[in-house]
Structures are given as structure tokens and as C-alpha cells.
Amino acid sequence: MDPSSGVPPFEQVRSGLARQINAGTLAVGTKLPTVRGLAEELGIAPNTIARAYRELEEAGLIETRGRAGSFVASSGDESLSRAREAAETYAAVTRALGVSADEALKIVRAALNHADR
Known part of the structure; x- marks a missing residue:
């Protein structure tokens, strides 16, 4: 996260995760941190992480399995x-x-x- 960047925080999170998924750094099936956990780690609002996760899910890069959490989807490739x-x-x-x-x-x-x- 770069607080001085003109890029909105949700987009920084979304694009950072998308890059890692597309590069294979985050492998298919990898469990992502919880929304609250990642928000706390990055020092930003949970809604910001939730928006980034929603957009990644809409793009087919991650899938959410209810209470089990969010995972890197096989459609990332x-x-x-x-x-x-x-x-x-x-x-x-x-x-x-x-x-x-x-x-x-x-x-x-x-x-x-x-x-x-």
C-alpha cells in the first residue's frame, strides 16, 4: 500500500493481488487472508478489501466459498x-x-x- 499514491486503496489491493495471481505467485487454490485480517494488516477499512475481493471475484481470479474463505480460482489462468x-x-x-x-x-x-x- 502506498498512501501517497493517487490510486485508490481498493485498486492497489486489487491490482496487487491480480498481478500475483497472474504471475503464479499466488497459486490456484491458495487461501487468501480474511477481509478483516488483510484490512488490519494493511491498516485500511474492511470495506476497501471487500470491494477489491468482489472485483477479483467478478474477474474470475478468486472464488469465495462462504465461511471457508476466499481462494485463488483456477480461472486465473x-x-x-x-x-x-x-x-x-x-x-x-x-x-x-x-x-x-x-x-x-x-x-x-x-x-x-x-x-x-
């Missing part, structure tokens, strides 16, 4: 695969439009920055 497919489609479209690779990357960075707000 599928999410990364879908992102790669989307990137390949984007590359093909921008190439066909005659957009340079540098310009295409600028467009992606702008879109990602906009999505983080």
Missing part, C-alpha cells in the same frame, strides 16, 4: 489467456489501421490509466 487474446486482436486492428507500435502503446497506456481512476 483463463483470465490471463483472455487478456493475451484481446491484446493480439488490438495489435492486429491497430496494424491494419496503420497505427505505429509506439502510438498503439500510448493508446493502451492512456486507456489503462483511465481505467485506474
